[in-house]
Amino acid sequence: MTQDKKTGAGKVQNAAGQTEGTQARGNQSQAAPNADPSKVDARTRLSAEALAAGMPGGWQGDPLLIWREWTFDNYLDGVHFAERVAQQAEAVKHHPDMLITYRRVRISYTTHDAGGVTALDLEEAASLDDLR
Numbered sequence: 650m651t652q653d654k655k656t657g658a659g660k661v662q663n664a665a666g667q668t669e670g671t672q673a674r675g676n677q678s679q680a681a682p683n684a685d686p687s688k689v690d691a692r693t694r695l696s697a698e699a700l701a702a703g704m705p706g707g708w709q710g711d712p713l714l715i716w717r718e719w720t721f722d723n724y725l726d727g728v729h730f731a732e733r734v735a736q737q738a739e740a741v742k743h744h745p746d747m748l749i750t751y752r753r754v755r756i757s758y759t760t761h762d763a764g765g766v767t768a769l770d771l772e773e774a775a776s777l778d779d780l781r
Contacts, residue, residue: 691772692764703768705775713765715774716757719781727754735779743773 650743668767697712703711708717723725731747738744748755756777758770 656663665764688702688704690767691769692760692763692767694763694767695771698741700766700771703771705778706769709780710757710766710772714757715766715770716755717774718753718755721752721754724751727752730781731756734777738773741773743769745773746760 659711681696695712700710700712700715710716719730719744720725721730726751731749734747734756743758743760746757756773756774759765760767760770
């Protein structure tokens, strides 16, 4: 890891060899590499290993963001799906980013306070198949 002497922020390489920024200050914590996602605080950033172990089927991503894309028969079917996702998000107070295009909806999760993907993101992501 390299570190900026003024800010304390650093850069690390993830398993894919990509550089990721880290924050040296703040309330961000990261789960132990082999931590079971179901046994860590729901708002603690998961390690790459814990994320891989808990990633729901059909989803992809890295410790900073997970996403999935669905294809629908028509535009309005996708909009109605996105509306169901939004209603669930309001109920649990955890809101994904959504991109609606013609016949496709892409949903991504991250927990901004944790600086990446948490067990709560995985739980919400897994629940979306029930809304389809």
